[in-house]
Amino acid sequence: MRFSAQEIATALNGTVEGNPNTEVTNVSKIEEGVPGTLSFIANPKYATYIYDTKASIVLVNNDFKLEKPFSTTLVRVKDAYSSFATLLEMYQQSKAKRTGISKKASIAESALIGKDAFIGDFVVIGENTVIGDNCSIFPNTTIGYNCKIGDDSLIYSGVNIYDDSLIGNECTIHAGVVIGSDGFGFAPLENSKYQKIPQIGNVILEDKVEIGAHTTIDRATMGSTIIRKGAKIDNLVQIAHNVIIGENTIIAAQSGISGSTKIGKNCLIGGQVGIIGHLEIADGVMIAAQSGVGKSIKEANTMHEGSPSFAIRDFQRSYIHFRRFDKLVKQVNDLERITKKK
Numbered sequence: 001m002r003f004s005a006q007e008i009a010t011a012l013n014g015t016v017e018g019n020p021n022t023e024v025t026n027v028s029k030i031e032e033g034v035p036g037t038l039s040f041i042a043n044p045k046y047a048t049y050i051y052d053t054k055a056s057i058v059l060v061n062n063d064f065k066l067e068k069p070f071s072t073t074l075v076r077v078k079d080a081y082s083s084f085a086t087l088l089e090m091y092q093q094s095k096a097k098r099t100g101i102s103k104k105a106s107i108a109e110s111a112l113i114g115k116d117a118f119i120g121d122f123v124v125i126g127e128n129t130v131i132g133d134n135c136s137i138f139p140n141t142t143i144g145y146n147c148k149i150g151d152d153s154l155i156y157s158g159v160n161i162y163d164d165s166l167i168g169n170e171c172t173i174h175a176g177v178v179i180g181s182d183g184f185g186f187a188p189l190e191n192s193k194y195q196k197i198p199q200i201g202n203v204i205l206e207d208k209v210e211i212g213a214h215t216t217i218d219r220a221t222m223g224s225t226i227i228r229k230g231a232k233i234d235n236l237v238q239i240a241h242n243v244i245i246g247e248n249t250i251i252a253a254q255s256g257i258s259g260s261t262k263i264g265k266n267c268l269i270g271g272q273v274g275i276i277g278h279l280e281i282a283d284g285v286m287i288a289a290q291s292g293v294g295k296s297i298k299e300a301n302t303m304h305e306g307s308p309s310f311a312i313r314d315f316q317r318s319y320i321h322f323r324r325f326d327k328l329v330k331q332v333n334d335l336e337r338i339t340k341k342k
Helices: 005-012 044-051 080-094 312-323 325-341
Strands: 015-017 037-040 057-061 073-077 178-181 186-188 194-196 202-205 216-218 224-227 303-306 309-311
Touching: 005 015, 005 057, 005 073, 005 080, 037 080, 057 080, 178 202, 202 216, 216 224, 303 312, 309 312, 312 325
Parallel strands: 037 057, 057 073, 178 216, 202 224
Antiparallel strands: 015 073, 186 194, 303 309
16 A cells, blocks of 8 residues: 555545645554554544644545644545545555465365455355355355355355355455354244244345354245345344345344344444344334334334333433432332321
């Protein structure tokens, strides 16, 4: 990576304030900036670091106001945060891509491998599976029978993809993910035992989905568990059988979605959220961390919090009283004693 301030400004439709020939070869946090690095300021609370940072180039918003002299070169852009992400993507793409198939990989004769793919050591690819063009599959990953991995997808080490799973184009699956394991389905018997219900469905990940490390997505009992286009799922998330996650929905770490629940598009679900089965969550819903959702949320673009969850403003008003609950009980008891004396 080696970019000049002018090259960065051109790529981001920004303007240079300072030396346009200043070059950077790496990135740094604004408070830890060193010469030769690029940083950015998107959060106002970090604005004071601009005057002392040693970073050579700093991305700032167009409306960023300076209050005293500074020594670094600025590149003003519409949105510093998203622009920084764009530059990181450019940097990632500039790195040499691995290609070739390891001799230590085990690939079924009926499997089809696309052009310019990378298959690492001890990868196992089952019968009738198709790997798209420009895919990278890192060591110790297992892909079962009758699977399809779309073009330009990236699968890190130690991933297990069960039979019949369908992965779209430009997907990223991080280490330790399990896709297509059995859903948790057991039928109670008369003798207080349980009979396993065969899970004969599959999992579908549409294009540009990202799955965080050690997340589990169960196959459907029948039909498909579906993660729609552009959804992003964090580490250590459990998604049960027949769940549908809508387009561009974000789910943070350690959340759990029970079977047959349908979550709309553009939802934001915080960490450690639990959602019971067979619910419907409308588009654009935001659920705060550690909430427990026990009923469907039918109104789009609303915010919810608490366990059981309800509208966030109602929760915040109620929380004031929750914290004073012991005092309120004492007041009620005192009033009862006074009333009885009368």
